[in-house]
Amino acid sequence: MGAVKSVRAKRMPRAVREQQMMDAAVQTFGQRGYRAASMDEIAELAGVSKPLVYLYLNSKEELFTACIRRxxxxxxxxxxxxxxPGLSADRQMWAGLEAFFRHTAENPDGWSVLHHQACTHGEPFAAEVAKMREEIAAFVTGLIAAAARQGVPPAAHRDAELAERDVAGLAQALVGAAESLAAWANETGGVSAKESAGLLMNFAWTGLDRLMRGERWSPQ
Amino acid sequence: MGAVKSVRAKRMPRAVREQQMMDAAVQTFGQRGYRAASMDEIAELAGVSKPLVYLYLNSKEELFTACIRRxxxxxxxxxxxxxxPGLSADRQMWAGLEAFFRHTAENPDGWSVLHHQACTHGEPFAAEVAKMREEIAAFVTGLIAAAARQGVPPAAHRDAELAERDVAGLAQALVGAAESLAAWANETGGVSAKESAGLLMNFAWTGLDRLMRGERWSPQ
Amino acid sequence: MGAVKSVRAKRMPRAVREQQMMDAAVQTFGQRGYRAASMDEIAELAGVSKPLVYLYLNSKEELFTACIRRxxxxxxxxxxxxxxPGLSADRQMWAGLEAFFRHTAENPDGWSVLHHQACTHGEPFAAEVAKMREEIAAFVTGLIAAAARQGVPPAAHRDAELAERDVAGLAQALVGAAESLAAWANETGGVSAKESAGLLMNFAWTGLDRLMRGERWSPQ
Amino acid sequence: MGAVKSVRAKRMPRAVREQQMMDAAVQTFGQRGYRAASMDEIAELAGVSKPLVYLYLNSKEELFTACIRRxxxxxxxxxxxxxxPGLSADRQMWAGLEAFFRHTAENPDGWSVLHHQACTHGEPFAAEVAKMREEIAAFVTGLIAAAARQGVPPAAHRDAELAERDVAGLAQALVGAAESLAAWANETGGVSAKESAGLLMNFAWTGLDRLMRGERWSPQ
DNA sequence: CATGAATGAGCTTTCATTCAT
DNA sequence: AATGAATGAAAGCTCATTCAT
Incomplete structure (x- = not known):
């Protein structure tokens, strides 16, 4: 599943060739990591010659960036x-999580590129990778904030108000939990997207819910 | 912070030199990643010549494995x-999380080696890395299971019982959330270990608590 | 004589470049030995860059094996x-020896690769080298055995019969004598292939001849 | 057999230590070849530290030369x-050959150093190795010449006289045959020194004998 | 007498990248 | 539109050799 066909068909329009190359690149980067993936392997998997990869995608770095973006x-x-948008906050979150688990299960190499290779600190596209993570986190942050606004009775507002930084932290925690769960589900096998989403909702939503109502856990 | 002093002191006993080398290796691996880290850089940072690194630690692979283990x-x-051990389940978890956030904040490179480089799939020490993650997850799984046993009134037991697989999934989610939160706290700065631990307890504990009591969230 | 021209001509077809590389390799291996020959030197002598040598011939080991085979x-x-085949046994042997001495005199480096480097015991291609020696010895063994069958009057057969192991030993001795003589002729200079062949025929043939007739030398 | 004991006994007199080192060196050089043998391995096998090897034998090159000489x-x-000296020429040669085969069978590593490693052309001690071969060849040349003088009736002298160069060539051939036979006997196993000597006498002596009597083989 | 500590230099190998066609 | 031919630069690793004790 997901393996790129390497039938070497000649004279394809540029757009198609580019997609083939990126498919091969995602597969290779996802399985080997950025450094360990070689342009030779990518070109061969894509069924084209190396110079063509360079002609279309300029460099390994740009190729990787393009993969990240795609x-x-x-x-x-x-x-x-x-x-x-019309749904309640919890339904929204559940739907989002379910879609997330489904998509990552269906595109494991793509997910690997986003998740595993996201840590390539010293590399020159670190900024690009960081930006992506920010965007996802921001999206989740928005969801949580919306849920907070929506789900809490105005009377409780003052006490319950979550500091902005706390919301960001929660978003990070949620994303991390989802990522980790997705990886585990992928490796373990036999865990459906729905199950993962349910598990995470049970794990996190009730906590979020309470938080938004102003309840707090504290040592002692 | 954490930068290894590279004063080139000669003729040190082997044990000391080995620690210096591993310090340098952790720093370099943590910041560059396994593949991008070069033995030259590690040796220079450790203030020794490359052959000495090989004499003491045999190979890049073994060096990395040793770092992981340490x-x-x-x-x-x-x-x-x-x-x-004597504390209640939630206090135990809070204490563990607080220690986790404190340690990772104090040893960011070591944490990076464990967390970021854990994804080096094709590399030959992948097994080593995987084992470490398993151990940590197993530890957390144990904590959750213990909490479940301890914190739930016998009457509610039957319904509430969490499937073993669910517990494992929850552990993965919790570890992922903690990891992600730790990374975010580190990057953001100014978030103390106590705050992180509190945030995660609020986020997750209440959920866990409810789960153990048999309450479930379900879509509609 | 035999020195490879190192005119750096660009963009040659692969087959040609490969031969150039192998020429350079044979020369270098022959003069330096396997271990002492460096890929740098071979590449330079071939007038190409090192990566090209690896691209075409994969590794030092494979390159050496290819040289041995060629x-x-x-x-x-x-x-x-x-x-x-039509000639008498002694004429066949003489012709073979003469060709052997001529060929080795004309290709001293190739001969050196076969002869001198044949002793690389610990190296991973030792089997390859050993096989070659076996083949040559087997060829000579065949010649001697054929001569024995042909040159001996049936009446003398029973006594004269040479044990199989003796034939093999004789072949080894003959090959060794030829090799040594070839090396000496090469170094000394001025000894033609015909002279060498004649010397060895005089030295060995009469002995073989007598042996086949059942005559034996024995101490006392 | 021949394996050096590596019991690490301290404070031995220099002469003894030197012999231990050379034993280890001969074994290592014989089995690995000059280049592939490492001073580390030799020192370890000798049961001493590397600096001591250098203190006593100065360098790898000198160590190897010392081995060759010994x-x-x-x-x-x-x-x-x-x-x-009193024996007849053929008995002398047989005795010499038998001693040769016996000694090489008993000291395979030493023999390997002399025989196999003798081909290290580019190495700086090539001269040393060459000298040794010369000496052996000269010794044999002497034997053959003596035999020629002694074994031939004065009347036949004029015609039979072997050119000096021919004698040298014959010596080379004989040495090569003996070397090759010795190697074969060693590898094959179960061939005694006496058998080898007998085989070679049968192979070569009769030829030499006839040669000295003026008989010649010639094509046609 | 003997060694643990240390290194400069070199080796094989790989890879991103570019020409010339 | 596409590629076979080619390389500069760097990486992992090894080794003969030397101090300082």
Missing amino acids: EAKALTEAVQAAVE | EAKALTEAVQAAVE | EAKALTEAVQAAVE | EAKALTEAVQAAVE
Whole structure:
């Protein structure tokens, strides 16, 4: 599943060739990591010669950046498409999580590129990767904030108000939990997107819900 | 902070030199990643010549494995030392989380080696890395299970019982949330270990607590 | 004589470049030995960059093996081409020896690769080298055995019969004598292939001849 | 057999230590070849530290030269001790050959150093190695010449006279045959020194004998 | 007498990248 | 539109050799 066909067809329009190359690149980067992936392997998997890869995508760095962008866009769109604005906050979150788990399960290499390779600190596209993570976190932050606004009775507002920084922290925690759960579900196998989403909702939503109502856990 | 002093002192006993090398290696691996880190850089940072690194630590792979082991041991011990067996489940978890956030904040490079480089799939020490993650997850799984046993009134037991797989999933989610939160706290700065631990307890504990009592969230 | 031209001509077809590289490799291996020969030197002598050598011939080991094969094939073919099946046993042997001495005199580096480097015991291609020696010895063994069958009057057969192991030993001795003589002729200079062949025939043939007739030398 | 004991006994007199080192060196050089043998391995096998090897034997090159000299001396002496001046030429040669085969079978590593590693052309001690071969060849040349003088009736002298160069060539051939036979006997196993000597006498002596009597083989 | 500590230099190998066609 | 030919630069690793004790 997801393996790129390497039938070497000649004379394809540029756009198609580019997609083939990026498919091969995502697969290779996802499985090997940025440094360990070689342009040779990518070109061969794409069924083209190396110079063509350079002609179309300029450099390994740019190729990787393009992969990040494409996969991030695909994931974001999948999640956003699933979140219907009219629903209640918890339903929105559930739908988003379910879409997230489904998409990552269906595109493991793409997800690997986003998730695993996101840590390539010293590399020159670190900024690009960081930006993607920010965007996703911001999206979730928005969801949580919206939920907070919506789900809490005005009377409780003052006490319950979550500091902005706390919301950001929660978003990070949620994203991390989802990522980790997705990886685990992928490796373990047999865990459906719905189950993962349910598990995470149970784990986190009740906590979020209470938080928004002003309840707090504290040592002692 | 954490930068290794590179004063080139000659003729040190082997044990000391080995620690210096591993310090340098952790720093370099943590900041660059396994592949991007070069033995030259590590040696220079350690203030020794490359052959000495090989003489003492045999190969890049073994060096990395040794780093993984050292840092994992340090983190595990820090967490375990903080968790007093006599305490209640939530206090235990809070203490563990606080120790975790404190340790990772104090050893960002070591944490990076464990967390970020944990994804080096094709590399030959992947097993080592995976084992570490398993251990940590197993530890957390144990905590959750213990909490479940302890915190739930016998009457509610039957309904509330969490499937083993769910507990494992929850542990993964919790670890992921903690990891992500730790990374965010580190990057953002100004978020103390106590705050992070509190945030995560609020986020997750109440959920766990409810789960153990048999309450469930479900879409509609 | 035999020195490879290092005119750096660009953009040659692969087959040509490969031959150039192998020429350079044979020369270098022959003069320096396997371990002492460096890929740098081979590449420079071939007039190409090192990566190209690796691109075409994969590794030092494979390159050496390829050299062994090429030179062994050339030598074997030269000898076999000279041995006309119709001739008498002694004429066949003389022709073979003459071709052997001529070929080795004309290709001293190739001969060195086969002869001198044949002793690289610990190296991973030792098997390859050993096989070549076996083949040559087997070829000579065949010649001697054929001569024995042909040159001996049936009446003398029973006594004269040479044990199989003795034939093999004789072949080894003959090959060793030829090798040593070839090396000496090469170094000394001024000794033609015909002279060497004649010397060895005088030295060995009469002995073989007598042996086949059942005459034996024994101490006392 | 021949394996050096590596019991690490301290404070030995220099002469003993030197012999231990050379034993280890001969073994290592013999099995690995000059380049592939490492001073580390030799030192370890000798049960001493590397600096001590350097203190006593100065360099790898000198160490190897010392090995060549020691082993060549041992071999030469073994052969010379076996050749009693009073005997007839053929008995002398048989005795010498038998001693040669016996000694090389008993000291395979030493023999390997002399025989196999003798081909290290580019190395700086090539001269040393060459000298040894010259000496051996000269010794044999002497034997053959003596035999020629002694074994031939004065009347036949004029025609039979072997050119000096031919004698040298014959010596080379004989040495090569003996070397090759010795190697084969060693590898094959189960071939005694006496058998080898007999085989070679049968192979070569009759030829030499006839040669000295003026008989010649010639094509046609 | 003996060694643990240390290194400069070199080796094989790989890779991103570019020409010339 | 596409590629076979080619390389500069760097990485992992090893080794003969030397101090300082």
